[in-house]
Amino acid sequence: MDFTAINAQGLSAPPYLLAFIVCVATTYIADRTQQRGITIIALSLVGGIGYILLATCKGVGVRYFAVFLAAAGVFSCIANILPWTINNQGSDSKRGAGIALLNIIGQAGPLLGTRVFPADEKPYFVKGMSICAGFMFFNALLALALRSYLAWENKTFERNDAANRDAGDDVPKPSTAEFENDGYGFRNVL
Secondary structure (H helix, E strand, O other), X not given: OOOOHHHHHHHHHHHHHHHHHHHHHHHHHHHHHOOHHHHHHXXXXXXXXXXXXXXXXXXXXXXXXXXXXXXXXXXXXXXHHHHHHHHOOOOHHHHHHHHHHHHHHHOXXXXXXXXXXXXXXXXXXXXXXXXXXXXXXXXXXXXHHHHHHHHHHHHHHHHHHHHHHHOOOOOOOOOOOOOOOOOOOOOOOO
């Protein structure tokens, strides 16, 4: 945005401060409401809008505002995706494998990020900002699909638990489903 190095450093602090506040607030709210999927969808849309503004607008004020949106959306999504992954695993070994897989896949982002912002596209980096916007909207779509699947799975768990209660069993019967209910009353966090 054509700021000197010292001014650019100073102006980078407020978007990160907002991102920190939004991270703490949204993870707290998502914990209390057990609605991480909706939180991730909303944050992905906010981040995507920020990247669209960065890709399409030339004014410094609008672009600086867009940095706030992008930072708050991206960092808060990450802060909510990590616990969502852990919350929806029924055992410690599944939690460990889930978080390891998430981190392995998550490292593809930095690899891509180093390639989509070439120096010859200065100062607007339209291609890079557009790709980031696309991935944020794709993230929202994936969160919506996963949330829908988990809601369906919760209904299946409820039916199985009700059938077990009606049969007088306190322990759920073994399931042939690919993802098994790891305990009577287990529900996914939506």
